[in-house]
Amino acid sequence: xxxxxxxxxxxxxxxxxxxxxxxxxxxxxxxxxxxxxxxxxxxxxxxxxxxxxxxxxxxxxxxxxxxxxxxxxxxxxxxxxxxxxxxxxxxxxxxxxxxxxxxxxxxxxxxxxxxxxxxxxxxxxxxxxxxxxxxxxxxxxxxxxxxxxxxxxxxxxxxxxxxxxxxxxxxxxxxxxxxxxxxxxxxxxxxxxxxxxxxxxxxxxxxxxxxxxxxxxxxxxxxxxxxxxxxxxxxxxxxxxxxxxxxxxxxxxxxxxxxxxxxxxxxxxxxxxxxxxxxxxxxxxxxxxxxxxxxxxxxxxxxxxxxxxxxxxxxxxxxxxxxxxxxxxxxx
Amino acid sequence: xxxxxxxxxxxxxxxxxxxxxxxxxxxxxxxxxxxxxxxxxxxxxxxxxxxxxxxxxxxxxxxxxxxxxxxxxxxxxxxxxxxxxxxxxxxxxxxxxxxxxxxxxxxxxxxxxxxxxxxxxxxxxxxxxxxxxxxxxxxxxxxxxxxxxxxxxxxxxxxxxxxxxxxxxxxxxxxxxxxxxxxxxxxxxxxxxxxxxxxxxxxxxxxxxxxxxxxxxxxxxxxxxxxxxxxxxxxxxxxxxxxxxxxxxxxxxxxxxxxxxxxxxxxxxxxxxxxxxxxxxxxxxxxxxxxxxxxxxxxxxxxxxxxxxxxxxxxxxxxxxxxxxxxxxxxxxxxxxxxxxxxxxxxxxxxxxxxxxxxxxxxxxxxxxxxxxxxxxxxxxxxxxxxxxxxxxxxxxxxxxxxxxxxxxxxxxxxxxxxxxxxxxxxxxxxxxxxxxxxxxxxxxxxxxxxxxxxxxxxxxxxxxxxxxxxxxxxxxxxxxxxxxxxxxxxxxxxxxxxxxxx
Numbered sequence: 001x002x003x004x005x006x007x008x009x010x011x012x013x014x015x016x017x018x019x020x021x022x023x024x025x026x027x028x029x030x031x032x033x034x035x036x037x038x039x040x041x042x043x044x045x046x047x048x049x050x051x052x053x054x055x056x057x058x059x060x061x062x063x064x065x066x067x068x069x070x071x072x073x074x075x076x077x078x079x080x081x082x083x084x085x086x087x088x089x090x091x092x093x094x095x096x097x098x099x100x101x102x103x104x105x106x107x108x109x110x111x112x113x114x115x116x117x118x119x120x121x122x123x124x125x126x127x128x129x130x131x132x133x134x135x136x137x138x139x140x141x142x143x144x145x146x147x148x149x150x151x152x153x154x155x156x157x158x159x160x161x162x163x164x165x166x167x168x169x170x171x172x173x174x175x176x177x178x179x180x181x182x183x184x185x186x187x188x189x190x191x192x193x194x195x196x197x198x199x200x201x202x203x204x205x206x207x208x209x210x211x212x213x214x215x216x217x218x219x220x221x222x223x224x225x226x227x228x229x230x231x232x233x234x235x236x237x238x239x240x241x242x243x244x245x246x247x248x249x250x251x252x253x254x255x256x257x258x259x260x261x262x263x264x265x266x267x268x269x270x271x272x273x274x275x276x277x278x279x280x281x282x283x284x285x286x287x288x289x290x291x292x293x294x295x296x297x298x299x300x301x302x303x304x305x306x307x308x309x310x311x312x313x314x315x316x317x318x319x320x321x322x323x324x325x326x327x328x329x330x331x332x
Numbered sequence: 333x334x335x336x337x338x339x340x341x342x343x344x345x346x347x348x349x350x351x352x353x354x355x356x357x358x359x360x361x362x363x364x365x366x367x368x369x370x371x372x373x374x375x376x377x378x379x380x381x382x383x384x385x386x387x388x389x390x391x392x393x394x395x396x397x398x399x400x401x402x403x404x405x406x407x408x409x410x411x412x413x414x415x416x417x418x419x420x421x422x423x424x425x426x427x428x429x430x431x432x433x434x435x436x437x438x439x440x441x442x443x444x445x446x447x448x449x450x451x452x453x454x455x456x457x458x459x460x461x462x463x464x465x466x467x468x469x470x471x472x473x474x475x476x477x478x479x480x481x482x483x484x485x486x487x488x489x490x491x492x493x494x495x496x497x498x499x500x501x502x503x504x505x506x507x508x509x510x511x512x513x514x515x516x517x518x519x520x521x522x523x524x525x526x527x528x529x530x531x532x533x534x535x536x537x538x539x540x541x542x543x544x545x546x547x548x549x550x551x552x553x554x555x556x557x558x559x560x561x562x563x564x565x566x567x568x569x570x571x572x573x574x575x576x577x578x579x580x581x582x583x584x585x586x587x588x589x590x591x592x593x594x595x596x597x598x599x600x601x602x603x604x605x606x607x608x609x610x611x612x613x614x615x616x617x618x619x620x621x622x623x624x625x626x627x628x629x630x631x632x633x634x635x636x637x638x639x640x641x642x643x644x645x646x647x648x649x650x651x652x653x654x655x656x657x658x659x660x661x662x663x664x665x666x667x668x669x670x671x672x673x674x675x676x677x678x679x680x681x682x683x684x685x686x687x688x689x690x691x692x693x694x695x696x697x698x699x700x701x702x703x704x705x706x707x708x709x710x711x712x713x714x715x716x717x718x719x720x721x722x723x724x725x726x727x728x729x730x731x732x733x734x735x736x737x738x739x740x741x742x743x744x745x746x747x748x749x750x751x752x753x754x755x756x757x758x759x760x761x762x763x764x765x766x767x768x769x770x771x772x773x774x775x776x777x778x779x780x781x782x783x784x785x786x787x788x789x790x791x792x793x794x795x796x797x798x799x800x801x802x803x804x805x806x807x808x809x810x811x812x813x814x815x816x817x818x819x820x821x822x823x824x825x826x827x828x829x830x831x832x833x834x835x
Contacts, residue, residue, distance in 0.1 A: 181701050188683055188686070191685050191686055199694045199748065
């Protein structure tokens with residue numbers, strides 16, 4: 001674990017302790033279970049966003065993708081009777097294709113990530129609303145899919161399966177980002193794309209992969225969200241979710257310039273965001289202030305991190321000055 | 333109230349200036365003075381403290397101790413605006429012009445001339461710019477977009493800008509590193525003009541020939557200390573090198589240890605995307621160092637990048653060891669053993685914000701990653717190896733590349749390739765911005781590589797280097813090979829003749 005991650009973990013524990021002291025319901029099994037579910041859902045695509053931000057890019061299309069793929073998945077299973085494992089594969093496959101399109105536009109046609117994925121945000125939302133005619137996509141009355149439900153909204157040992165899914169993805173992502181050759185290449189591309197290319201890194205491939213990973217994890221999350229809400233209201237489902245993902249990554253120590261960040265960090269970022277939502281609910285703060293609390297905490301967190309770094313640098317400088325003073329007074 | 337100093341009084345005095353960074357003493361009590369109308373050259377190896385001293389003078393860096401006297405006004409430290417008001421102007425190594433503005437806009441940036449409505453008065457700005465440009469002999473007009481100026485012209489603009497704020501000391505940091513030879517001539521003339529106007533110039537350069545030509549006095553720095561100075565008649569090449577490194581430098585040329593062997597690389601009628609009209613044919617044999625000379629813009633870097641696969645060739649044939657090797661990407665070139673040490677280390681050579689060890693393994697992660705999992709221990713061992721064999725000066729291989737001096741950064745780039753299996757290495761300006769000591773280490777290394785049978789191509793704009801290190805010189809002009817010289821024909825005159833195409 002990096003120092004930043006430890007700092008974030010401490011913050012999560014401190015906030016948790018404060019909330020618990022004000023409202024002991026915080027640690028009740030029901031609340032913990034619900035929060036864990038939300039952490040799992042949001043964590044899944046936040047990890048994907050982390051890969052994109054690592055390259056110095058951004059993926060704004062995530063929320064709309066979750067709505068569009070949610071509609072598609074629910075309709076395939078509920079309306080067209082596609083077996084759910086196949087529907088899952090198709091959903092993820094569509095996600096991968098869209099991620100591939102983002103990546104190709106960004107690398108081969110040299111478009112800016114912000115523009116490409118902003119257009120994605122608009123297009124996917126519009127298609128979802130147009131396709132359903134603004135109607136809510138849902139399963140037929142009384143239909144049930146026991147295996148699918150067990151997999152997505154079931155629990156084992158009291159912990160929701162979405163959380164396990166996030167952990168599993170997290171472990172794989174951790175190995176990929178922090179221990180594999182591909183991960184090193186991702187860091188290198190984020191730090192200096194030109195130098196990476198001149199060192200033989202297939203930079204286009206690395207960047208495209210990041211967008212594919214992001215879209216693929218967003219489509220997995222889309223399935224979990226659709227099953228969690230049981231119906232998908234195309235104009236509001238997944239709204240602003242890309243911003244949750246970006247916020248989680250930034251809280252977790254990712255730099256929007258690229259080349260910096262860790263998987264543990266982004267997961268902890270997702271945990272903290274859900275904890276703050278929970279705090280708003282449990283402490284009786286009007287839920288309309290939800291975003292304001294989140295924004296304030298992110299701002300304070302990033303600011304504190306920077307100030308702390310500056311302080312450490314200054315301290316090192318003054319130590320060096322002292323050493324010099326001692327050396328120059330000592331007899332040669 | 334500052335008054336003009338009398339001609340024989342110092343304009344600027346630095347007394348006992350120190351600057352300490354964590355773990356490094358950049359300056360340990362340096363004193364010096366600058367007279368009116370004097371061209372003072374500041375020389376020293378990289379890391380000797382020249383840049384730090386100048387940054388202190390420019391108000392960018394605060395000194396840890398010492399004082400600065402300008403026109404009898406004493407300062408403990410200068411802010412950027414105090415420095416400017418005192419008449420100190422900087423012409424930066426990396427030029428500080430905005431290429432999205434025109435010349436006049438750059439000249440008056442931050443002190444724009446306004447009309448009665450408080451809006452920009454573009455006409456008045458251009459009129460005011462005209463005489464300033466004339467002063468430095470610039471031949472472009474005030475409404476030229478800076479985008480379309482050459483590097484030398486941008487530099488003239490910067491000097492003109494310095495003069496427009498009544499500069500009395502102009503600091504030039506490596507002003508000729510990107511200039512062509514004729515542009516350098518023009519700069520020398522501008523310096524002479526400044527001097528005639530009573531303006532002092534502090535000239536920082538690694539190009540000792542230029543220093544010899546233009547300096548009235550030379551101050552040497554070594555390891556952050558004043559190393560001595562030379563006055564007019566004493567300024568010779570050897571004396572300056574002694575001042576910088578504290579010893580004599582052996583002659584550059586190291587004779588090859590083995591005869592020229594088999595052909596490694598051959599190009600036949602290769603057309604480079606940057607110069608589609610020209611075609612290039614050349615051969616590189618094992619055991620020799622092939623120098624590639626030419627003016628800036630002659631297409632040398634573009635040729636290197638074509639061989640390395642950055643920009644694939646339009647036509648022609650490239651063979652490595654007799655087998656066709658047209659790299660479509662650096663990745664392919666690297667896989668076949670063709671490596672490039674690029675001209676711009678910071679942009680294309682290094683991950684500055686990454687550790688030395690990460691940089692050294694970047695191009696060959698597979699071999700330090702058993703079963704696809706990167707081994708920290710293997711990365712560090714590999715980097716330690718290179719650190720020892722190349723003598724990279726760093727506290728540890730975990731230091732970021734950005735913390736190293738230019739010479740050590742270049743060694744990291746070299747370490748990356750030497751830890752693999754080079755067949756041909758192209759060095760593009762291998763010693764640009766590198767101090768004298770590290771330079772000779774790099775020359776020794778080039779020779780060792782050639783002797784070990786690796787193909788060595790060295791692109792250089794440094795005449796001394798190209799003549800002193802190569803076994804054979806190819807001169808490029810407008811994308812074509814204008815001629816080849818073998819050792820008996822080596823001379824500055826011959827290289828220049830081919831480079832400019834004079835008959």
